[in-house]
Amino acid sequence: MQITQALHRACQQDADQVATIYLDRTRTMAEVIDRVARLAGALRQLGVRADDRVGILSLNSDRYHEYLLAVPWADGVFTPVNVRWTPAEIGFSLRESDTRVLFVDQAFVPMVPALKEQFPGLETVIYSGEGDCPEGMLDYETLVAEATPVEDACRGGQQMAGLFYTGGTTGLPKGVMLSHDNMVVSALGSLSTGQFMSPRGRLLHAAPMFHMADVASWTAGMQLGCTHVMVPSFTPLGVLAAISEHRITATLLVPTMIQLMVDHPEATSHDLSSMQNVLYGASPISDAVLERARKVFSSASFTQAYGMTELSPVTTLLLPDEHDDPVLRRCAGRAVPHAEVRIVDPDDQEVPRGKVGQIVARGDHVMLGYWNRPEETADALRGGWMHTGDGGYMDENGYVFVVDRIKDMIVTGGENVYSAEVENALARHPAVASCAVIGVPDEQWGERVHAVVVLQPESVATPAELTDFCRDYIANYKLPRSVAFVEALPMSGAGKILKRELRKVHWAEDGRQVQ
Known part of the structure; x- marks a missing residue:
């Protein structure tokens, strides 16, 4: 399987x-x-060779679409950059992945000098934005x-297609290596349900095109x-x-986006009758928001991933018909055709139905591993899961209910925030003696980043x-939105901060610790 094959077939x-x-641009398949x-040819002329990483720091556009196809066409690996990150975060990802060619649009031109300072190896910057090309960059349309x-290099199979940087439990982003098979299998398996698009x-x-x-x-x-x-x-x-x-x-949204749209005063003044499929993820949708969304998008079905x-x-x-059940609306659905899913205990033994454990999965959609992190890869993929x-x-019918995050991650507005990233930033402040960061309920964002701080x-x-x-x-979406000062943090006998105790103050006692 290969990413570019679909374009050949369409043409x-x-x-x-x-x-x-x-x-105002419309382009055909041809x-x-x-x-x-041609863009792949330009990349080859610029020295891009097999397995080289090529990045993009850009808002959504038709050129982003072409980039995702041209990079593997040229035998490279695309590396979409999180547009919400700081120069320090972006610089780390470019440096660690040795990404020497970067596309940028007009929104991020001012950041380029800082990125080159962070990573002097950034040799080539291609301007993929609108208007005149800035000095020192190569113009996309001219190329x-x-x-x-x-x-077409026909790159495919188990060769890496993309390198996607995510937050890290240690406070540093880590690169997720996904193959062509990984990505196409996930797409085809999802589409085989017949209710996806x-x-x-x-x-x-x-949604931002850098996001997986x-x-x-x-x-x-x-x-x-x-x-x-x-x-x-x-x-x-x-x-x-x-x-x-x-x-x-069809479109992909997160529940926060859906809520902002259906609550907009002009929502009902637009003709939305063409909508057939709304795919959403990151968290379940509340009953109230789903009810309003179904009225606004009256012709559309809703699928949670x-x-x-x-x-x-x-x-x-x-799937859409499962949204009619108020109990199932709080779950994450059932395994897709390409995936096996289990709930396991700390010894990786499957637990009885209804008992809480860690969610694990295996299948041809599972990543190749973490970039240059063999130990973390081995731990994450132990036993093949x-x-x-x-x-x-x-439950007895195979529906999965998410109740907690063992990895200590917060999902706010559809973005993943690892607590360690925020804690590491806070700990740099000279007045902070210790701190803990948790997710707490937020009506608009699902969860918000909340810091509990002990001062010096x-x-x-x-x-x-x-x-x-x-x-x-750290990026703006990772910043603490609320801060509480305490005399001491609750600790276990082994000296570990008991975040579950901190969460209890904020979450209803319904068995859930996350949105």
Whole structure:
């Protein structure tokens, strides 16, 4: 299997079909395949060789679509960069992955000098934005126009397709290596349910395209010959307008986005009748939001996906008809056709149905491993199963309910935040003696980042001061949104902070510790 095969198939069967729509640009399948072959040729001329990593730091666009195809076409590995990260975080990922070629758009041109300072090995920056190319960068459109097209390298199978950086339990991001087989198997397995998206439909990219969840929907859309419509970034009104204008049939959102859209005062003034499939993930959707969403998107079905980057990312789905059951709406669905799912104890033995343990999965969608981290890879994939770090249970019918996060991760607005990243940043402040970071319920974001801090003797700090201090070290979405000061943190006999005790103050006693 190979990522680019879907483009060849689409061109063979319907070369004149619209492939991408962005701003005032509309391109057919035939136009896209020519541009991809030329962009791949330009990358080869720039020295990109087999297995080289090629990054992109950009908002959503049609050029992002072409990048995801041209890099493997040139025999490289795409490395989408989290647009919400600080230069320090991005610099670390570029440096560790040795990404020497980077695409940037107009939104991130000001960050380039800092990135080069963080990683002097960043040799080539390609401007993929709108307007004139900044000095010192190569212009995307000029490269495409002047390059000689090359044959597809037909990179595929177990060769790495993408390197996706996620948060780390140690406070440093880690690169997840996904193969072509991983990504295509996840897409085809999800599509085989028949309730994911429609062939040759119109797929809207409103979630950030650097995120594995959107790349997964992109991969699925490629298999079905969909038209890809992009908005630069999510705004409620912008997405509503795009759905109406372009007759969108499917899109991927997180519950927070859905809530912002259906609660917008102009939601009902747009024609949303074309919508057939709304895919969402990161957390269950509340009954109240689902009820409002079904009224606004009256023609659409809703599907919840559960997984993680390491699983390419889909492992369970809660299908549309299952949303009618109020109990099942709180679960993550059942294993997709390409995945096996179990709940295990600390010895990796499967536990009885209804008992809480760690959710593990195996299948051809499981990552190749973590970039340059053999020990962490071996631990995560022990016994051939990906250990998700999520605690949950399975009922008698195979439905998976997520109740806790063993990996100490917070999901806020669809983004994963590892507590260690925030704690490491807070600990740099001279007034902080110790701290613990947890997720607490938030009506808009599902969970918010909450810090519990013990100050040094005779030291003083305010919540705003601590939050501002962290801005140099971690992305905005990882910053503490609330801070509590305490005399001491609850500790176990082994000297470990008892975060479950901290969470109890905030979470209802219903067995759940997460949204």
